[in-house]
Structure formats: C-alpha cells, structure tokens
Amino acid sequence: MDLTVLQSRFERRHPRSKSFYEKALLSTPGGVHGNLRHYPPFPLTFEKAQGAYLTDADGHVYVDYFLSYGALILGHGDPAVRMAVQEVWEQQGTSSFGAPHPLELEMVDTLKSLLPSLESVRFTNSGLEATLLSVRLALAYTGRTHLAKFEGHYHGSHDHVLISIHPAEAPHEARRPAPKAASFGLPDYFTDHTIVLPYHDWDACEDILNQHKTEIGAVIMEPMMAGFVPADPGMVKRLREWTSQHGVLLIFDEVKTGFRVSLGGAQEYYGVKPDLTTLGKVVGGGFPIGVVGGRRDILDLCSPLRSGQPLFHSGTFNGNPVSLAAGLATLRQLRQPGFFDNMVKSAMKLRDAIESLSQAYNAGWSTLGVGTIFNLVDTATDPQGTAKTARRLALDYLLMEQGVFSKPLNRFSMASVHGPQEIDQTISAFERAFAELTGRHLRS
Ligand SMILES: Cc1ncc(COP(=O)(O)O)c(C=O)c1O
Structure with a gap:
C-alpha cells in the first residue's frame, strides 16, 4: 500500500x-x-x-x-486514582512537601511486598532519573569504570545509557556490537566506558564480559527488550550467575515491564533477583515518578548518615504525594484477586x-x-x-x-x-x- x-x-x-x-x-x-x-x-x-x-x-x-x-x-x-489525588489536596492541602510524608512509607511497603528484591528504595521523578541513579550507585559501589548494556535496550535519555539503543537489524550477525552514540553531542567518555552486549547470544555476551570483567561495574538490561521481546530465560539466569561470580551488579530496568509482565515484574517472571531495579510509568498511576530499589548495602551509599561523603541524590519533587497517591490507588486495584x-x-x-x-x-x-x-x-x-x-x-x-x-x-x-x-x-x-x-x- x-x-x-x-x-x-x-x-x-x-x-x-x-x-x-x-x-x-x-x-x-x-x-x-x-x-x-x-x-x-x-x-x-x-x-x-x-x-x-x-x-x-x-x-x-x-x-x-x-x-x-x-x-x-x-x-x-480512573475514579479511584482521581479520588486518591483529590484526597491529597483535601487532607494534606498541598501538592508537594519536598519533605518526608506518610505516603512514602506506604509506597515503599507496597513495593517491597510486590518485588521482594527491593530491600531499600529511593524515589525519583522519572525513569531516566531512576536509571541514572542506579548506574551511579552501581559504579560507586564496585569502584569500577564501565557499564555494560544490551544492544537495542532503552533506559531513558541520559548520557551513560544513550548508546546503541537501536536493535541489531540482523541479531545473529551482531556478536560484537560496537558502542554507538544514539545522540548528537554525547561526550566520547560514555562510548569509551560502555560495553555493548548482543541480546540474543549468551555465548558472545560471556566472551565480551570475560574480556572486560575487571572494568565492568554493572550490567543494565531491559529484561524484555522494548518491553515485549523476552530474553531467553536461560540467558538471564546465566547472566545472574556470571555477574554474582565476578562482583558485577545486575540492574533490571523494569520501567516498562514493572507491573505489566506480571505483578512482580520481569524478575518474578524469570525467577531472577537483580541487585538493583528501576521502575517508572505504572507505579506513578499517570503522574511523574521513578523508583530505584534493591540491595540495602548498595542503596545505603546515598544515605546522608553514611560516614564519609555520601553518593549524591536529591530532587525537588522526589516522592511527590500526588504521584504516590495515584500510584498506590493503581497498585491497590492491580492486586485485587x-x-x-x-x-x-x-x-x-x-x-x-x-x-x-x-x-x-x-x-x-x-x-x-x-x-x-x-x-x-x-x-x-x-x-x-x-x-x-x-x-x-x-x-x-x-x-x-x-x-x-x-x-x-x-x-x-x-x-x-x-x-x-x-x-x-x-x-x-x-x-x-x-x-x-x-x-x-x-x-x-
Ligand atoms: C526501560 C525504560 N527505562 C527508562 C525509561 C525512561 O523513563 P522516563 O521516560 O520516565 O524518563 C523508559 C521510558 O520509556 C523505559 O522504557
């Protein structure tokens, strides 16, 4: 046509x-x-x-x-989401405290019960901010310099992940994909410090990972490319084993798959526990949000109580009550039998x-x-x-x-x-x- x-x-x-x-x-x-x-x-x-x-x-x-x-x-x-947002106005009288408030605890508890890998949680305002914080945490935690990501996976529009975001046209030929900047104006630092992995070829991934095992601090992945192309479950399990064995952190970017692939996300679907998880979209019930959750010892790097300099993370609207109320109203419905x-x-x-x-x-x-x-x-x-x-x-x-x-x-x-x-x-x-x-x- x-x-x-x-x-x-x-x-x-x-x-x-x-x-x-x-x-x-x-x-x-x-x-x-x-x-x-x-x-x-x-x-x-x-x-x-x-x-x-x-x-x-x-x-x-x-x-x-x-x-x-x-x-x-x-x-x-959705009527329940509208009512929850309305209640924020009526009961709290404001759309933002920029300070702790009870809905934060409620959302953290809800997330922990749905995704048990989330021992500790920080809120952000978007998926972009969530993946940015997850990468900063992972590289700081491991003290390493390189991030590994999969070809064709999208993690939001920040420099470290705007690399090779388009899937290979002929996946079987892309055994050693070179990092490709997906944006004009990206400093060379990021292509130089990113290792790109072919999504459908574990043997090739393992070769590449082995070659760079002392530099790589984390592997970040969309557990289903573009939200709908599942990874081979065997490959996900082997990746989990390889990362644990080599002190590399595994980040599941579940901004698309969270609460959509199954209620507990792709990690529930594959039965694999990542070190860090990023969430967005559904968890805000239609309002801006991002979440980083995972191992407490990693998240604690950004605690202001940490002795020495904490890893910096802040944001005017982090944990915004309107987003959390809408998200909680959404998750409450999703959990009904x-x-x-x-x-x-x-x-x-x-x-x-x-x-x-x-x-x-x-x-x-x-x-x-x-x-x-x-x-x-x-x-x-x-x-x-x-x-x-x-x-x-x-x-x-x-x-x-x-x-x-x-x-x-x-x-x-x-x-x-x-x-x-x-x-x-x-x-x-x-x-x-x-x-x-x-x-x-x-x-x-
Ligand atoms: C897997 C994944 N990670 C991160 C992001 C970025 O999220 P946001 O658009 O909220 O910044 C997206 C957005 O589509 C996404 O699909």
Whole structure:
C-alpha cells in the first residue's frame, strides 16, 4: 500500500492537529517536547480522554493502546486514582512537601511486598532519573569504570545509557556490537566506558564480559527488550550467575515491564533477583515518578548518615504525594484477586484474534509479548517486532482511520478498561485494515 496515499489521507482527516503542529514548530524543536513523540507527517494533538478512549483535536475517537507510553494501566481518569489525588489536596492541602510524608512509607511497603528484591528504595521523578541513579550507585559501589548494556535496550535519555539503543537489524550477525552514540553531542567518555552486549547470544555476551570483567561495574538490561521481546530465560539466569561470580551488579530496568509482565515484574517472571531495579510509568498511576530499589548495602551509599561523603541524590519533587497517591490507588486495584489476570486474558484474546485474522487475510502479522504488553511482528521479515518498517506504518495509519491508536510504530499496552466492547472494536479495526492492505474482502 502506498504510504504517501495514506499520509495524505491522514493530513486531510486531521486539519486541526496539523495547525497545532505548525504553530508548535515555530517555537518548539520539531514541534514536540520529546523526540520519540514525532511521527510522520505530524503527531496528533489530543484534547480529551476517558477510560479506554482518546479524542484528538479533530474529534476522532480512538481505543487507546498507547496509554501515555504504557503508564496508564487503568486507563484515563480512573475514579479511584482521581479520588486518591483529590484526597491529597483535601487532607494534606498541598501538592508537594519536598519533605518526608506518610505516603512514602506506604509506597515503599507496597513495593517491597510486590518485588521482594527491593530491600531499600529511593524515589525519583522519572525513569531516566531512576536509571541514572542506579548506574551511579552501581559504579560507586564496585569502584569500577564501565557499564555494560544490551544492544537495542532503552533506559531513558541520559548520557551513560544513550548508546546503541537501536536493535541489531540482523541479531545473529551482531556478536560484537560496537558502542554507538544514539545522540548528537554525547561526550566520547560514555562510548569509551560502555560495553555493548548482543541480546540474543549468551555465548558472545560471556566472551565480551570475560574480556572486560575487571572494568565492568554493572550490567543494565531491559529484561524484555522494548518491553515485549523476552530474553531467553536461560540467558538471564546465566547472566545472574556470571555477574554474582565476578562482583558485577545486575540492574533490571523494569520501567516498562514493572507491573505489566506480571505483578512482580520481569524478575518474578524469570525467577531472577537483580541487585538493583528501576521502575517508572505504572507505579506513578499517570503522574511523574521513578523508583530505584534493591540491595540495602548498595542503596545505603546515598544515605546522608553514611560516614564519609555520601553518593549524591536529591530532587525537588522526589516522592511527590500526588504521584504516590495515584500510584498506590493503581497498585491497590492491580492486586485485587483476578484483576491482573483478566487484563492478561484480554491481551491474549486480542492477540489471538489479530493472528487469526492475519492468517485468514494472509496479511503476514503475528504478535509477541508477555502479560499486558505486546507488539505486532512482521512474520516474514522481523520476528522480534522491532523494525520500523513502511509496512507497519501503513497498518498503523489504517488502524488510526479505524479508531485504534498505539502511536505509529509503537507497542500495544493493555489497560483494565479494555473490556469486551473495546476488544471487539479493535478486532474489527484490524479486520478492515487487513482487508484494505491485502485487497481481500472476506466479509460482505
Ligand atoms: C526501560 C525504560 N527505562 C527508562 C525509561 C525512561 O523513563 P522516563 O521516560 O520516565 O524518563 C523508559 C521510558 O520509556 C523505559 O522504557
């Protein structure tokens, strides 16, 4: 299907979004407040949302699978989250103390019960800040200079991890990936002090790690690349063994997978205990947050009670009561019996339907993921579903026309508000999109 045709249809359907974009371009680089927010020909402007639905500036309504990068696991405007936020105002009278308050203890206890590897916890304001603190802690704790990370894994937009964030196009050929700066302006220090590991090849990883074992302080990984490409469980276990054996810390960046792959995150799914864990997105219930948790002896480095100089960590809004109240209201619901499992069932129902339709239309798509996150996979050319192809973009334009939004080229995140009606609506949207893409019409 010709992309230019679909893009001009998109432009015609979205004159107000286009006009907002053109105005934004005059005073904001690329018209967006984050590079990942751009997609061609311009990103949609949204004006409203409710439950599972988003409404754009031109009045089109979408079932939302983007959910603010997966953060809104209960959908938009969940009543319990709204009430919790309201209570913060009514009972505390402020949105921020910048000082200790009781919700901090409640959230720490909740996190410790869901993720037992979290002996000690610090709050930050974003996933970026969480991974930054985790790397600083790990390098300080080990006294080593290098960070190992996996090719294709994203850990937020700070210098030490903005390296080799794009997956290898031919994973089997990338046995020794060279560190590639993913940003203009990154000091050479960071590429010089980063070891890049191939995600799908443990033997190659082990060779590389062995070569650098005295320099590497930590291995950081997304336990599922891009949130939906699982690692080989055997590889994760061997990585845990290797890191323990060589005094290297293992950091699980669970900003995407936390509370989504399973309630206890990917560490519960694999049965592996990392030294440090970073969280974000879901844990803030739709408000900004990040969390670093893990071994007490490592976290204690940033205690102001430490004798000698502590490792520095601070932030005006760390532990913000609004984020913690919203996050606690979210986690309380996720923990209700059957609640999480129902979301996983809905995800499976949707994935099965997409795969059956794709087979019926010979459209060439399958799905990949665990729990409440999945992505579409181009069966013939891209078995790990990370390639940004014109074929996928075409499907995304058609899905948007049919009222389904995941953000072009992005994964699908489920929310509890995706009920039978929303799932059926999405399945029909896929059917119409596959029919148009393949030129086959199986239903009259
Ligand atoms: C695995 C992972 N780590 C870190 C981050 C950065 O989080 P934030 O966007 O909150 O800074 C993200 C964001 O998508 C992420 O997916």
